[in-house]
Amino acid sequence: MTRNLTQTFHRAVHRRKNARWIALETTLGVRIYDFTLFDKALRHPSTESEQPTGLLASYERLEFLGDAILGAVVTEYLYQEFPDRMEGFLTTLRSRIICRETCAIIARQLRLIDFLEISPHLNLHDSHKIDSILANCLESIIGAIHLDSGISASRRFIHTHVLGGVDLPKLADRNDNYKSRLQELTQAKKWDPPVYIVAEENGPPNRCIFTVDVYVKGRRRGRGHARTKKKAEQGAAHQALQYLSVTPDRKMEA
The missing domain is CATH 1.10.1520.10 (Ribonuclease III domain)
Incomplete structure (x- = not known):
């Protein structure tokens, strides 16, 4: 029936x-x-x-x-x-x-x-x-x-x-925009977008060195240093990508 x-x-x-x-x-x-x-x-x-x-x-x-x-x-x-x-x-x-x-x-x-x-x-x-x-x-x-x-x-x-x-x-062959790549990676894994925070600003205004940390899933996964915030963010994203490329997903869930 x-x-x-x-x-x-x-x-x-x-x-x-x-x-x-x-x-x-x-x-x-x-x-x-x-x-x-x-x-x-x-x-x-x-x-x-x-x-x-x-x-x-x-x-x-x-x-x-x-x-x-x-x-x-x-x-x-x-x-x-x-x-x-x-x-x-x-x-x-x-x-x-x-x-x-x-x-x-x-x-x-x-x-x-x-x-x-x-x-x-x-x-x-x-x-x-x-x-x-x-x-x-x-x-x-x-x-x-x-x-x-x-x-x-x-x-x-x-x-x-x-x-x-x-x-x-x-x-x-796309250019190495590490911030863009990290954004794409987190989107693909359905994680929240990465968060960039200026951790330090050292030196005089005309020669200031910025230190930027990037957080993925609430944890710091990269740090970059540069004369500009944008370049420091790129460095932090690059380091985060290197970390994530050798880190199994199960460790990220911890």
Whole structure:
């Protein structure tokens, strides 16, 4: 009886939203089998209070899954693509590929905003908020593809739309803006942004040496010294990146 009701529900969803799924399949380049998975993947948490309890969840759980799959597939690709590069380089390059900004750009290219269900009461004037929503939606779509069609399909999607859309040589050769790299790394790991604090100012005003500390997850992970605050911050970020490149995540959680 329960199975029959489930099948009836799936058929009803298919008939009601057939045009939507055809458009989404064309956009993503995948075949959709379980429509309820993609309903969840495209449903923002702001709509949860507007839905009957238990009917449809938001994309948060699928986002969690998709984030892990995206990271694993990109990591494997970079490992094979750059056999002579060290872990620190691979980690930084991966963070540049899967950062919020990149995922949001890809989501825009796929026009996921046209399929996303968002509460009309949600304020979308903040571009950073929109980027975050789009990036989360892309990850939830990856999670839905994985559950619906398997790892081969999700890997193919990532290779086509994520890795196929980035200029790896350009990313790899990007200038050493250590603050930017540290910011990208913390975003990729879903940590709070690094915090820079001027610890000391020594010497006369015209020859002052600034000492800047950078804190990641509430702990000091780097220190820089320079004639300007900006250069001292870059030095602190560089030291933090060196520390994080040889420190397992479990130590950062301590």
